[in-house]
Amino acid sequence: MNLISKKIKIIEKILDFLYPNPTSTLYYVNEYTLLISIILTAKSKEERVNKITKSLFNKINTPMDTIRFSIEEIKNIIKNIGLYNIKSKNIYNLSVILINKYNGIIPKNILKLKSLPGVGHKTASVFLSHVSNEFVFPVDTHIHRMMFRWKLSNGKNVVQTEKDAKRVFKKKNWKKLHFQIISYAKEYSPSYRWDSKKDVIYQELLNNNLLFLN
Secondary structure (H helix, E strand, C coil), rough: CHHHHHHHHHHHHHHHHHHCCCCCCCCCCHHHHHHHHHHHHCCCCCHHHHHHHHHHHHHCHHHHHCCCCCCHHHHEEECCCCHHHHHHHHHHHHHHHHHHHHCCCCCCHHHHHHCCCCCCCCHHHHHHHHCCCCCCCCCCCHHHHHHHCCCCCCCCCHHHHHHHHHHHCCCCHHHHHHHHHHHHHHHHCCCCCHHHHCHHHHHHHCCCCCCCCC
């Protein structure tokens, strides 16, 4: 067994033990609200977004609901979320496009998704990881951090990290691993006040002399 295989075996074994049935912690009620939630999490903490969306989705559930509000009204609802000015415009404009071009239904094609306002590669990939069987491996800041700490990627940028993640993990596990790694990163390996001694996977890799870049 080579170095990467040893690492992956340890990582997946611990993740499967800690999070056997991982699910998203984002609050949403349908595919449309899921996409809105993902857009809102950019540069914002998920906990704060979930608080806002529980109120927001009582008013806005579909693209048609959204366009009944002005951009200013949407802005007032989400004003406690980072980048709320541009996000409110994107949510409104995205809703108009969904109505006019896609009959209010969100396309499951990554290129079509990325053409929507406020939807970049990561947002599109996260959405597809929730609602389709597409083989995507979205890399957020948590997964980016873990891939670097586990020395499975050099940490230069998320584009490279995504390539490395797809290279080292089996395709059939990508969806599950996306949720598992995010949960693990938040609970055991945070970006701030990280205690490596409490980081179970880090310690296991350290004890097996596996913490060096391949």
